[in-house]
Amino acid sequence: MSTLVHAGSATTEVSARKLLSVLIGLAIMTAIIMAPSPAGLSLAGQRVIAVMVFVVLMWITEAIPYGVSAVALVLLLILALGFSPAANGVGPILGTAKAIPLALSGFSNGGWLFVAAGLAMAAAITSTGLEKRVAYLILKLVGAKTHAIMLGIILTAFALTFFIPSVIARAATLVPIVIGLTEAFGLPRSSQIGKAMLLLAGILPSVTGVGVLTGAAPNPVMVNFLTGAGQIQVSYVDWLIYLFPYTVVFSGALYVLVTRLFKFEFTELPGGSDYVSARIAELGPMSSLEKRASAIMVVTILLWATDKIHHVEASAISVFCVLLLVLPGVGVTTCNDLYKRIDWNSILLFGAGISMAEMLSKTGGAAWLAKVAFVESGMGELSVTALAIMIFVVVFFVRFCFTSITSCLTAITPAIIGFLVSLNNPALPIVGIVLGVALIAQCLSIIPVTSAPAMIAYGAGGFTTRDMMRLGLPLAAIMYGLIVLFMFTYWPLVGLWT
Structure with a gap:
């Protein structure tokens, strides 16, 4: 009986924590929507960013299942775009009827x-x-x-x-x-x-x-x-x-x-x-x-x-x-x-995530985020090598915020690409840096909870988180060392790096 009571208490505690995460996410999203629009950011862009913050928080905390978050994302994008001016400035709102194909654009994507x-x-x-x-x-x-x-x-x-x-x-x-x-x-x-x-x-x-x-x-x-x-x-x-x-x-x-x-x-x-x-x-x-x-x-x-x-x-x-x-x-x-x-949850998640990324780009939200996160921090003034390494270091820490590699890359890639494109530097290996980001996000294996395959293996009960960290930490150092090695040797030979 005590075991059942303990299990029920634990379930209630988890449910309460998830509900609190949803409420905090909604509060943050509302605060961003109600805040004055920053210079250089359209109202639609501001609202799409608010939606993105809410959804990313749901992905990080796993407060709601991925399939549910995908449906919620589509609905929130329809509302965010539909009740925003069609133009970048003031004027008549776009309307939900016209916002629907935009919110579903990810599902018609290659x-x-x-x-x-x-x-x-x-x-x-x-x-x-x-x-x-x-x-x-x-x-x-x-x-x-x-x-x-x-x-x-x-x-x-x-x-x-x-x-x-x-x-x-x-x-x-x-x-x-x-x-x-x-x-x-x-x-x-x-x-x-x-x-x-x-x-x-x-x-x-x-x-x-x-x-x-x-x-x-x-x-x-x-x-x-x-x-x-x-x-x-x-x-x-x-x-x-x-x-x-x-x-x-x-x-x-x-x-x-x-x-x-x-x-x-x-x-x-x-x-x-x-x-x-x-x-x-x-x-x-x-x-x-x-x-x-x-x-x-x-x-x-x-x-x-x-x-x-x-x-x-x-x-x-x-x-x-x-x-x-x-x-x-x-x-x-x-x-x-x-x-x-x-x-089907993964299919829904990808479609909705791509829609979010496309709307961030089209409304100027991705460019604005990139400017705030990278340009104003002075990263844009670094050399190509130093800039790439700094981005890779940022991705290392951001990766720990996500339990899904998919959601991580869907969330951060548009902002990184927007930042790199905004530098207008023809010598910048944009494709190479983005593929480097893919390597880090998918090769990083320090704790089980950050990847579904690791969780499947962890569920078999053979190793502990400490065992994985013992292997994963030196492996992460090797990962970065190999990336730097490839930046100066192999990738320039195949045209990925300049």
Whole structure:
């Protein structure tokens, strides 16, 4: 009885805290709306900023679910824009009827389409079990040595990145596999081997995802932000050339750290590769669904990689892939089954978040925020290298405010791009700095709560926050060191940095 009372009390306390967060957010939003408009900021821009502050606070505190915050964001944007002057100054209000397509603009965006199609692809592929077969085949290939298994987990994460364009889906695939491997060693999940493998499973999906344009949902959205600001279109191959080598080197450093920090109980998996072979045997022969899924994904990856030849947008290719995956007689699933498997909250969140970013840009809110946060602080007068490093340091601290990589990048990227564009410096590598921001946001792994994959691994109960910090802090130092190294060596060679 006392346990039930304690649980009920804890639930009530959490609900009260969330309600308080919502009330504080509404109060701050109202205060910003009612305040006199600062010089250089339109009334619409001021109100969109107020909405953004409220929504970001909801994302940080998780006071309301992400799907609910997305719907609330659309409604608040309709009201903020609809009751603001249509022009930058005074005059008749725009009206909610005209504000509706503006508030929903993110859902007609190529970046949003890419995200939605990617989540659908991940749901369809995982329904066939193909991802588990790929993972176990890689583990069988690397052998039964403990260090080799750690390397195999890294290789598996990279391979799954090309087949499953969803960070969460990849984590959900990796975590059960490493749990099974830990049990094969006859060790608890909290053992040194168990901790190491679970930490890899929690960190790698985000790291490998940032190296491939289709590997993580924020990637195509950031490309869309850059294109909307007049920057060059970053293609699938461009992104691969720019960031994939970094993720390979970074993952190598992660491997070295893991194998040095944790004192493994065994040097080889008991029974050798028999365990992995048994898992493959359990899967049986490759099913027709797996064969179809493999063929469809191979075609899709080839089309993504040759987009500069056929000039078909990657988002359109993704939609084509989804069509093949659900097409009767060709596909691997049905629309009804796919509907049940798709993460609709993420789709809503991205669409609404892109709408917010676009409205911040169109109303001048992003430019004004960039001016206040960066220009007036004197950062704009720094050298290119110093400016980039300062932005990366700011992103490091801002990242801890968000439990979602997606919401973090959606919130901060427009302001950073607006600031960089406002400097009117042709020598400034805007695309390079923004992609560096993507690296930091997705490779930073210090505490579990700041990323969904880490939380999935943490939920398995094998490691503590302290264990992750022990690995994540030196890994963060390596991350920044590698970024600086790439700024002066590799990125200038491929035209990303000047």
